[in-house]
Amino acid sequence: MKSGFVAILGRPNVGKSTLLNALTGEKVAIVTAKPQTTRNRIIGVVEVPAHKGTSPAAQIVFVDTPGVHKPGSQLDRRMLQEVHEALESRDLVLVLADATRRIQFDSDPTHDPKSKNRKPNWASEDEFLFSLVRKLDCPVFLVLTKIDLVRKDQLLPLIESLTRQYNFAQVIPVSARKRDGLDVLVRKIVDVLPKGERFYPKDQYTDQPIRFMVAELIRESILIETGEEVPYAAAVVIEQFEEPEAPARPGKRPLTGISAVIYCERDGQKAILIGKGGTKLKAIGTGARRKIESLLGTQVYLELRVIVEPGWRDSSGFVDSLDWRRQLEKLGGEGEQ
């Protein structure tokens, strides 16, 4: 038996969470077309059966991370901290790069920090990611994602420029959407994992508490339904989670009652989240409820409220309160007293 931790690292929006979901076959992490969707490190566990007598059975513990970007707010700093924590205990790191993107490593002389319409400084953001990679002392694979969107011959210049930056142990092109290249990726991962027993029970696919997964599904719905700065200024906290009672009539599905608060930073954002006559909040709720029902396997009654919490992204106390691992530690500490 082999086992180990594999951190999934990369710039925002390259497809880290999509890959995690494809590998586990479960919706472990939320996915949207907007960058900075993931805010916590997220574990997804994959059981690999022995392969034709050539490779032993394995348990791979994947750790999805927030997209690496230079931090501005307290929330950003916490996201980067999550990346560092994922990199602390790992046997292998996958660096994901979006196959559709052109990467430029030289600094851009036209970059004017005062210009309102300036392009993001990709060069220095990429360098920031590679500065983390260069500190690693474990094997690192380069995984090119979204190859369903490009021609094979377009990959070569990108691979060349990235492998010039770092001596990757493997270069593996994949499409998580088409499930292309995933078997090869898993086999190469098992090859480098150490011998060891399982870290998680065989049938457990994540370590996230169900309440947190529910909050994330609501946040996914917000990210899909709103634009501009609203998705980034939104946080979701579950206030009440009533376990389902046995259904009143046979054949009727049990009902879970959930009430959640959506926090935003300004009145204008609250108005957008609620929408004319409450239509936006209703759409957010309907989208989230369907996904929560499929996660829980029950009917769901979902109540949403919007509260303005000015500047929460820069409040370390508030940002702490969103982190389920910190909350559990706190509860554990209180229990010991």
Ligand SMILES: Nc1nc2c(ncn2[C@@H]2O[C@H](COP(=O)(O)OP(=O)(O)OP(=O)(O)O)[C@@H](O)[C@H]2O)c(=O)[nH]1
């Ligand atoms: N066509 C295609 N799209 C993909 C693939 N993988 C991811 N995407 C899309 O890329 C976007 C970003 O995917 P995510 O998985 O949320 O990316 P991420 O790296 O986790 O992003 P952050 O959490 O924001 O850092 C989504 O719109 C996905 O549907 C792929 O293999 N093919």
Ligand SMILES: [Mg+2]
């Ligand atoms: Mg993600």
